[in-house]
Amino acid sequence: MHSFGYRLNGLLTFAVTILALMCAITSLSDNFNTPSPSAEIKIININWFQKQPQGHDEVSLMMNVSADLQSLFTWNTKQVFIFVAAEYGTPKNSLNQVSLWDAIIPAKENAKFWIHTSNKYRFVDQGNNLRGKKFNLTMHWHVMPKTGKMFADKIVLTGYSLPEEYR
Amino acid sequence: MDWQGQKLAEQIMQIMLLVSAVISFVAGYVLGSFQMMMIIYAGGVTLTALITVPNWPFFNRHPLNWLDPIEAEKHPKPQVAGSSKKKGSKK
Numbered sequence: 001m002h003s004f005g006y007r008l009n010g011l012l013t014f015a016v017t018i019l020a021l022m023c024a025i026t027s028l029s030d031n032f033n034t035p036s037p038s039a040e041i042k043i044i045n046i047n048w049f050q051k052q053p054q055g056h057d058e059v060s061l062m063m064n065v066s067a068d069l070q071s072l073f074t075w076n077t078k079q080v081f082i083f084v085a086a087e088y089g090t091p092k093n094s095l096n097q098v099s100l101w102d103a104i105i106p107a108k109e110n111a112k113f114w115i116h117t118s119n120k121y122r123f124v125d126q127g128n129n130l131r132g133k134k135f136n137l138t139m140h141w142h143v144m145p146k147t148g149k150m151f152a153d154k155i156v157l158t159g160y161s162l163p164e165e166y167r
Numbered sequence: 168m169d170w171q172g173q174k175l176a177e178q179i180m181q182i183m184l185l186v187s188a189v190i191s192f193v194a195g196y197v198l199g200s201f202q203m204m205m206i207i208y209a210g211g212v213t214l215t216a217l218i219t220v221p222n223w224p225f226f227n228r229h230p231l232n233w234l235d236p237i238e239a240e241k242h243p244k245p246q247v248a249g250s251s252k253k254k255g256s257k258k
Contacts, residue, residue: 002168002173004220007176007177007180007220008216010177010180011180011184011212011215011219014184015184015215018184019208021188022188022192026192026195026204029196075195075196075198075199075201076201146201147201
């Protein structure tokens with residue numbers, strides 16, 4: 001290699017190429033992680049259940065969300081984004097998914113938590129189908145890496161239902 | 168740098184970068200720290216740059232023997248046949 005600049009350029013190019021390879025291998029190492037997460041959601045109270053002026057049903061509820069998502073974290077995890085969605089079917093839509101609450105978990109220590117909260121986002125139906133409706137609550141998570149592939153999965157919790165009458 | 172030196176510099180550079188990559192990846196994986204992997208790798212790249220990029224004397228152990236100018240004048244370059252331009256001997 002002929003001159004100072006030539007060698008410096010060659011070195012930097014090779015170093016960056018190897019860096020790309022290291023990041024790829026790091027992302028591949030995430031596949032060796034077998035997570036075992038758990039979550040539990042309890043609906044404590046229905047705050048109110050109304051038919052809105054536009055004609056759509058809306059419900060506000062208080063929930064206890066507790067989860068242990070520590071096994072999702074690897075050395076290549078930047079943060080985990082989780083959200084709780086209500087899922088149910090109606091005559092108009094075979095599947096409705098309404099996001100009720102979400103959070104960002106920045107580190108493994110914060111991944112085992114318990115929170116008492118009302119729904120962060122409005123639980124509104126396209127229509128009047130919520131009276132007496134049975135629904136599932138799913139806890140979704142997206143494991144966002146520092147480099148490479150993002151993994152997403154969920155836990156489905158069944159057995160929830162709304163009251164028969166507005167209140 | 169001479170030719171042997173250039174070859175040596177390139178070999179040292181490739182091997183040192185690969186070794187830095189392996190050491191930093193293993194260290195990062197075992198420690199569970201992405202940041203440590205990056206720091207160790209950056210250190211390895213800097214060390215490699217310090218060793219292979221500047222023109223150190225040990226890269227010049229097989230110097231080329233360029234012909235001495237006094238010698239060159241005694242053996243003038245042969246002229247191309249038919250050339251009308253005649254320049255004086257180059258100094």
